[in-house]
Amino acid sequence: MTPRTQTRERLLHAAAGLFRSQGYASTGLTQVLAEGGAPKGVLYFHFPGGKEQLAAEAVALAGRQLCEMITAVLAAAPDPGTGIGQVAGLFGQALLASGFREGCPVATVALDASAGSEAIRMSCEGAYGSWADALERHFRDHGVAGADARQLATFVLASFEGALLLARVQRDVAPLYAVAATLAGMVDKAVST
Amino acid sequence: MTPRTQTRERLLHAAAGLFRSQGYASTGLTQVLAEGGAPKGVLYFHFPGGKEQLAAEAVALAGRQLCEMITAVLAAAPDPGTGIGQVAGLFGQALLASGFREGCPVATVALDASAGSEAIRMSCEGAYGSWADALERHFRDHGVAGADARQLATFVLASFEGALLLARVQRDVAPLYAVAATLAGMVDKAVST
Numbered sequence: 001m002t003p004r005t006q007t008r009e010r011l012l013h014a015a016a017g018l019f020r021s022q023g024y025a026s027t028g029l030t031q032v033l034a035e036g037g038a039p040k041g042v043l044y045f046h047f048p049g050g051k052e053q054l055a056a057e058a059v060a061l062a063g064r065q066l067c068e069m070i071t072a073v074l075a076a077a078p079d080p081g082t083g084i085g086q087v088a089g090l091f092g093q094a095l096l097a098s099g100f101r102e103g104c105p106v107a108t109v110a111l112d113a114s115a116g117s118e119a120i121r122m123s124c125e126g127a128y129g130s131w132a133d134a135l136e137r138h139f140r141d142h143g144v145a146g147a148d149a150r151q152l153a154t155f156v157l158a159s160f161e162g163a164l165l166l167a168r169v170q171r172d173v174a175p176l177y178a179v180a181a182t183l184a185g186m187v188d189k190a191v192s193t
Numbered sequence: 194m195t196p197r198t199q200t201r202e203r204l205l206h207a208a209a210g211l212f213r214s215q216g217y218a219s220t221g222l223t224q225v226l227a228e229g230g231a232p233k234g235v236l237y238f239h240f241p242g243g244k245e246q247l248a249a250e251a252v253a254l255a256g257r258q259l260c261e262m263i264t265a266v267l268a269a270a271p272d273p274g275t276g277i278g279q280v281a282g283l284f285g286q287a288l289l290a291s292g293f294r295e296g297c298p299v300a301t302v303a304l305d306a307s308a309g310s311e312a313i314r315m316s317c318e319g320a321y322g323s324w325a326d327a328l329e330r331h332f333r334d335h336g337v338a339g340a341d342a343r344q345l346a347t348f349v350l351a352s353f354e355g356a357l358l359l360a361r362v363q364r365d366v367a368p369l370y371a372v373a374a375t376l377a378g379m380v381d382k383a384v385s386t
Contacts, residue, residue, distance in 0.1 A: 023305035025218035101308045110362045111301040112216035115294045124362045151371060154359070158372045159348070161355030166347070169303045169317045178344060179351045 008046045011036040016058040021101040024055055024113035024120070049119075055109060056123040062105035063127025067134050074138045081188035083138070084156065088180030091164060092173040100171045103164040132157050142191040152190055156183050201239045204229040209251040214294040217248055217306035217313070242312075248302060249316040255298035256320025260327050267331045274381035276331070277349065281373030284357060285366040293364045296357040325350050335384040345383055349376050 001009065014036035018027040029043055029051055047053045070087055077083030094102045106127045114121035135153035144152060163179035194202065207229035211220040222236055222244055240246045263280055270276030287295045299320045307314035328346035337345060356372035 021308060023216060023218060025216060026305060026309075099308075103304070107358060108304040110358060111296070112219060112305045114362055115214060115292075116219075121362060121364070128359060128362060151375070154368055155352070155372055155375050158355030158359055158368060159352040161358050162351030162353065163355070165300060165303060165354050165358075166321060166351055169307055169314060169321060171314070175347055175351060179348055182344070182348050 007038050007042060011038055011043065011046060012058050012061050015054050016062045016105065019055060019058055019109045020062065020105045023108040052117050052119055055113060056119045059106055059109055059120065059123040059127055063130055066105055067130045070131060071134045080138065080142050080191050081184035084184040084187055085180055088176055092176055095167055095173055100168050103168045104161055107161060107165065144190050159183055200231050200235060204231055204236065204239060205251050205254050208247050209255045209298065212248060212251055212302045213255065213298045216301040245310050245312055248306060249312045252299055252302055252313065252316040252320055256323055259298055260323045263324060264327045273331065273335050273384050274377035277377040277380055278373055281369055285369055288360055288366055293361050296361045297354055300354060300358065321350065337383050352376055
């Protein structure tokens with residue numbers, strides 16, 4: 001990577017972390033520049049669309065990273081139910097390590113900014129869609145039929161998202177693991193029938 | 194109510210609506226005063242703790258209102274599974290009527306503000322706890338045993354929250370109704386065994 005590309009990447013990663021924990025409105029560009037170790041004035045060179053473009057790209061980056069992580073964990077798991085528990089374990093670790101500031105990397109921006117910006121909303125929708133696609137592929141690979149695989153993927157994604165929200169608010173991973181255990185049972189049943 | 198109490202109530206309702214759709218950081222006190230039809234200077238008379246107190250109380254108010262609504266809908270439903278579908282229907286109507294700005298009345302503030310304010314976090318936790326309690330009571334009343342009723346209540350709450358998030362992001366009630374249909378099936382099974 002050229003130094004310019006490296007600066008752009010650093011800014012995106014810094015922004016993704018800040019948006020994840022505190023949302024769009026709370027995050028100032030000065031804070032992104034400070035955390036990204038970049039001088040003032042650089043931001044609009046890399047992101048001429050300003051904060052909105054930065055958020056849309058940061059959400060897309062976070063979406064790709066999590067999609068790769070989910071896909072890898074599920075592919076390596078001995079069975080789909082265990083895989084669901086392992087994905088929950090990764091989120092649980094992130095919640096604990098961050099003092100419950102880091103839950104879903106997209107949800108905070110999705111709620112506080114997607115009504116006000118179509119670009120950000122579409123980026124959030126793309127991230128959620130990619131995670132649902134990864135889950136659906138995984139369930140299909142384990143023999144769940146077409147429409148059922150999509151419905152199960154949407155259900156698992158929604159339940160995980162809500163569980164991450166409750167865990168952040170309660171500062172406790174218990175709801176995350178309780179929900180994941182129920183989901184693992186549902187998934188095991190779906191792939192074995 | 195005295196005029197003073199009425200002003201306080203108007204401010205709380207205006208704040209609850211704004212926090213619901215756009216979160217804590219985006220909502221300015223000037224906007225709350227304008228929507229609440231109250232003159233400047235009145236806010237700190239009613240809420241000496243400023244925006245943080247206003248948010249904690251607005252979340253608590255929204256929590257009580259939704260708890261009453263859920264309890265009434267579930268109590269009037271012919272069976273628990275149908276009740277779940279009717280609760281989803283109310284949320285679906287609110288999403289459609291608001292152009293997908295109004296999902297869960299607590300989630301946006303829960304994600305964008307509860308890491309930064311213990312008072313707001315506790316208020317969010319109290320709201321979610323009261324909804325889980327209402328669901329648990331309802332499931333117990335229909336014969337689901339103690340620990341199972343609590344686990345089912347947490348699961349239903351988490352899945353609903355995630356479904357509301359996906360519906361807002363996708364600007365589509367389909368994920369909400371799909372998730373509610375699966376939940377209704379789970380609840381029907383739990384109450385009949």
